[in-house]
Amino acid sequence: MRTCPDTAVSPSGNRKASRAARTRERILQTSLDLFNTHGEAHVTTGHIADELNISPGNLYYHFRNKGEIIRHLFGAFEARVDAAPSLSGEDFADAGTSLENLWLYLHLMFEGIRDYRFLYRNLDDLLMRDTKLRMQFRRILDHKRSAVSALCQSLARGGAMRASAAEIALLADNVLLVATYWLNFDHLAANAFATHDAADNTDLGRGVYQVMALIAPYLTEGSREHLEHISRQYLGD
Amino acid sequence: MRTCPDTAVSPSGNRKASRAARTRERILQTSLDLFNTHGEAHVTTGHIADELNISPGNLYYHFRNKGEIIRHLFGAFEARVDAAPSLSGEDFADAGTSLENLWLYLHLMFEGIRDYRFLYRNLDDLLMRDTKLRMQFRRILDHKRSAVSALCQSLARGGAMRASAAEIALLADNVLLVATYWLNFDHLAANAFATHDAADNTDLGRGVYQVMALIAPYLTEGSREHLEHISRQYLGD
Numbered sequence: 067m068r069t070c071p072d073t074a075v076s077p078s079g080n081r082k083a084s085r086a087a088r089t090r091e092r093i094l095q096t097s098l099d100l101f102n103t104h105g106e107a108h109v110t111t112g113h114i115a116d117e118l119n120i121s122p123g124n125l126y127y128h129f130r131n132k133g134e135i136i137r138h139l140f141g142a143f144e145a146r147v148d149a150a151p152s153l154s155g156e157d158f159a160d161a162g163t164s165l166e167n168l169w170l171y172l173h174l175m176f177e178g179i180r181d182y183r184f185l186y187r188n189l190d191d192l193l194m195r196d197t198k199l200r201m202q203f204r205r206i207l208d209h210k211r212s213a214v215s216a217l218c219q220s221l222a223r224g225g226a227m228r229a230s231a232a233e234i235a236l237l238a239d240n241v242l243l244v245a246t247y248w249l250n251f252d253h254l255a256a257n258a259f260a261t262h263d264a265a266d267n268t269d270l271g272r273g274v275y276q277v278m279a280l281i282a283p284y285l286t287e288g289s290r291e292h293l294e295h296i297s298r299q300y301l302g303d
Numbered sequence: 304m305r306t307c308p309d310t311a312v313s314p315s316g317n318r319k320a321s322r323a324a325r326t327r328e329r330i331l332q333t334s335l336d337l338f339n340t341h342g343e344a345h346v347t348t349g350h351i352a353d354e355l356n357i358s359p360g361n362l363y364y365h366f367r368n369k370g371e372i373i374r375h376l377f378g379a380f381e382a383r384v385d386a387a388p389s390l391s392g393e394d395f396a397d398a399g400t401s402l403e404n405l406w407l408y409l410h411l412m413f414e415g416i417r418d419y420r421f422l423y424r425n426l427d428d429l430l431m432r433d434t435k436l437r438m439q440f441r442r443i444l445d446h447k448r449s450a451v452s453a454l455c456q457s458l459a460r461g462g463a464m465r466a467s468a469a470e471i472a473l474l475a476d477n478v479l480l481v482a483t484y485w486l487n488f489d490h491l492a493a494n495a496f497a498t499h500d501a502a503d504n505t506d507l508g509r510g511v512y513q514v515m516a517l518i519a520p521y522l523t524e525g526s527r528e529h530l531e532h533i534s535r536q537y538l539g540d
């Protein structure tokens with residue numbers, strides 16, 4: 067049991083507590099940046115402390131080890147991407163809104179993946195090492211699968227999509243798979259692979275477009291045109 | 304420059320040369336098994352020598368380091384999966400054969416990925432470390448993209464598929480992406496993830512089915528029925 071002088075209840079104690087919270091936050095942010103830039107495997111707690119100009123002891127006071135930092139970042143990622151999508155609800159006629167909701171949902175998912183991309187590089191390795199993370203990741207996938215299915219069902223109800231329940235189930239899995247691995251695949255296939263730099267908005271747009279290409283053939287004529295319209299606006303060409 | 308007494312031209316030299324070739328082959332096979340079972344990152348040349356009951360010196364005589372073993376395995380993988388698919392050629396009417404060729408092509412691709420699955424776990428990490436491997440992998444992807452496009456064009460020419468050139472290009476990328484990451488994704492999403500065991504034929508079948516689900520919506524009515532027929536035979540349900 068570690069004791070923490072920062073938690074004493076006094077004006078100076080409060081200041082210390084808030085300083086501790088800020089240090090903790092800075093450790094998480096710096097770790098995220100370093101992991102994203104260099105790959106998690108190549109960053110030690112020593113590097114993180116160096117970058118922050120704090121002692122390793124100070125870092126260990128906040129996080130017992132690198133694994134604990136990763137688990138916290140994973141929790142932050144989950145909070146970020148686990149939001150439910152907007153559904154058009156009872157407004158069956160509004161297929162356009164459903165399509166735009168789906169696009170927005172995918173865009174936010176890709177943004178989350180980009181900002182925490184160290185998790186997605188070497189995902190298997192990371193999840194093999196930590197049962198809790200594995201359960202957490204599987205939970206995220208389950209929620210996303212439900213969300214994508216619900217969005218497709220909303221499109222089908224609105225008459226914008228023609229797909230059976232079985233087709234929507236296969237489609238939702240492919241949407242998740244492509245979204246999960248798009249950034250990795252894009253880096254493998256492109257010359258940009260040499261760096262771990264952030265994907266820019268064009269890359270994200272291409273990712274969303276690639277996922278929407280899975281959905282497009284199930285859309286009815288008018289909705290497919292609407293999708294092309296949204297795509298052109300979004301990709302700016 | 305290493306000199307190799309095994310290459311001397313004499314009857315006993317020939318025996319030695321063939322023994323050296325066998326040792327080399329055994330090193331590659333054992334490395335592949337260990338990498339697949341434990342993950343490449345957790346296997347050292349020491350483990351490989353131990354498993355083969357040979358001295359580390361003997362191993363180093365054949366391969367300078369683990370990276371050289373990996374490059375050889377990658378070459379074997381490339382030779383295995385880089386075969387061009389059968390095309391129905393001028394026989395435009397035979398859409399059934401085109402579909403079966405596509406299925407077979409995907410099945411062989413998935414078998415290759417399964418047998419060399421250590422390459423596909425932590426693919427990014429592996430390719431980040433080695434420029435030559437990266438170029439090689441990109442070449443494999445390019446060939447596969449061309450092959451899948453050619454198969455789709457053959458389906459379209461035969462009247463079995465309705466898809467524009469732009470749609471086929473997006474489709475080919477999604478086929479490659481799903482095929483590349485299917486085993487990883489399946490392991491992430493399923494309980495089987497805890498082990499690195501070989502995917503069995505059911506898993507491969509589900510993988511091929513998942514990829515075919517990308518193609519199905521572009522097929523004309525009759526071909527979609529034919530695909531369902533092949534799927535049932537193949538998956539045995």
